[in-house]
Amino acid sequence: MKKFETFLQEQLPQEVFRGKGILWFKESDLRNIFQLSGPRFDLKGEAWRTSPKNQLVFIGRNLNADHLRQRLTDCLA
16 A cells, blocks of 8 residues: 555656546555545545455546556555
8 A cells, every 4th residue: 555655646647637446455455445636645445345456547648558557566565
């Protein structure tokens, strides 16, 4: 979770305007609902209703998908 927060605060391209998703972190048994709007983000935990998985989408302009994927891969445990 800390790696993902560091990514959001220090490595997220300015071209990303919005983001949302469902995230599964090693440190948590909860389903983490992710919302991003500009520089602000929120993570809220709740019980899983399905099998744990990660789903994430970023919305922006002129995004480099390979770069984003690599930065997110760096967050994996």
